[in-house]
Amino acid sequence: MADPVAAVAALDEPNRRRLYDFVVRQNAPISKDEAARAVELPRTTAAFHLDKLVELGLLSVVHERRSGRSGPGAGRPAKLYRRSGEQIAVSLPDRRYEAASHLLADALTEAEATGEPAREVLNRRAYEWGSDLAARASGDVAEALADLGFEPRAEGGSILLGNCPFHSLAQRHTQLVCGMNLCLVSGLLDGIEADGVSARLAPSPGHCCVRLDQTPSSRSPSVSR
CATH class of the missing domain: 1.10.10.10 (Winged helix-like DNA-binding domain superfamily/Winged helix DNA-binding domain)
Known part of the structure; x- marks a missing residue:
């Protein structure tokens, strides 16, 4: 398109x-x-x-x-x-609320059918989504995160995410959405086999709640400051 x-x-x-x-x-x-x-x-x-x-x-x-x-x-x-049957939307900064709505609705539907806690289902589905996205990624951590709208930026031995694609949801439902974000990014990292890069929750003003830590050998020059 x-x-x-x-x-x-x-x-x-x-x-x-x-x-x-x-x-x-x-x-x-x-x-x-x-x-x-x-x-x-x-x-x-x-x-x-x-x-x-x-x-x-x-x-x-x-x-x-x-x-x-x-x-x-x-x-x-x-x-x-x-x-056209296409849906066209422009959001600046990049937001992915439709994707979040599908994740949340699918998780709730599965939880009602199976009895599994909804948050556990949501986190698993977010991880699986990240893994699926990794299959279409080039293998570069920064590029994969940028394609999702996270705006990765290097800072020392970490990668900060300058944008949360689910910002307004995260403002209202911080623990739920930040947990989903962490699982999504973790699934993406595991899917592209990003050795030496791990994701953790580290909220800070003006950034996504997820931060990536790198070992010196894994730092990517393609991550812009």
Whole structure:
């Protein structure tokens, strides 16, 4: 999918925003001619903006015969536009509240079904999520943490995490979310076999509650200060 920042920024163009708003309000896919008439734009201009919205992941294209006929003589299917099934969100700093909601809901559902304490299920699932993410990581600790939005920074023999992807949840439910964070980071470290790097809880102002400690031989030059 396209860069979400670029996708959101594209809607700052007035004609593009009007076309997008028109298409997503309709009950059925819309042709470029219908969209052009609705927002009073030349057909070629509307087509350019609609295709740009498709390229950025905001709209998708379907090809349908409006007449309902099929077979020889039915004509070519029309190119129609509709809202994309992608969800596009931009958060600065990086936040991952949807991921947290899935973890919490899955943990509660499993706990109700099995009788296992919900917090234990949550921590296990967070660890497993970290391990799964490690399978797609390059093996570099700093890069893997940065991809999750933690903003790793070196300080002496430690790696501080400058951002918590679950910040507002951690503010209200500190022990629960910090424990989840620790298990997530631990699963990630174990998954990429980050020898000589361990995670622990060490809350400090302006940082995530998790801190990573390194042995001298494991310090990575890719972690920025």
